[in-house]
Amino acid sequence: MERLTIYTDGGSRGNPGPAAFGFVIKDAGGKLVRQYGEAIGVATNNEAEYRAVAAALKKAKQMFGSEKLKQMGVEMRMDSQLAVEQLSGRYKIENEKLQPLFIQIWNLRVELGGNVVFTHIPREKNTEADRMVNEALDQKEQDQLF
Template identity: 55%
Template sequence: MQNSSTMKLVIYTDGGSRGNPGPAAIGVVIQNEDRETIKKYGEAIGEKTNNEAEYQAVIFALKKVKQLLGKEKVKEMPLEIRMDSELVASQLNHQYKIMEPNIQQLFLQIWNLMIGFGPIKFVAVPRAQNKEADRLVNEALDKKQAGLF
């Protein structure tokens, strides 16, 4: 593993909703650049749309990385956040406008969180490359659903 001052993190995020809006969850997989998983999370987040869940996953990931590594380490550390939502990646990269007020608020939360980080790149990847984060979303939704009955 590289020295933490030059280490890059690759973070896979996913958000999903059953119903859109409906019960929603997020999945986050944090890896070093050697593809070794550092931490992974799957969590139900209440009633959301798919896009809201995608944004919530990025917010959760940024907060967790800062918690895990500390403010000082993340200031210079490059992050690559990969997701299978081309729309959300394009919005976060300023390629598409955001029209929905709820999404605008989530977008602003992300940009405010980014102030404490080094360079962050948002990348849309094929769904097949985001399987683990997707699995964590579905696992969290299944657990939540099982708890209701």
């Protein structure tokens, strides 16, 4: 089965602190389809991780449509084991700020027929999404200087 692979990352400089998220979407052959990074103001690392997943799923849905994604399936790869366990339903989400983001992600997952899996990967396998985060944070810092 053809499966879309999405690498996501979120980070903050300080926790909480200036934060950003990034994602990289690749097709079944590993070809880059889309990459994106965005500064989101002051947030925690976990909030940025969740924002990355929500934004990436929305973008994939916009690009491919719900029906095609239901057939393809989506694998979300991320280096935050906590986020993977929470989004997979194995760990409880105690942070109240994450709960609305979790619901948003869960609803997107339902729209895609539940055919979304979350996979933990080592940080060194997530360098492209991490680069999107750092570029967004660096750009935000540059914008504030001028």
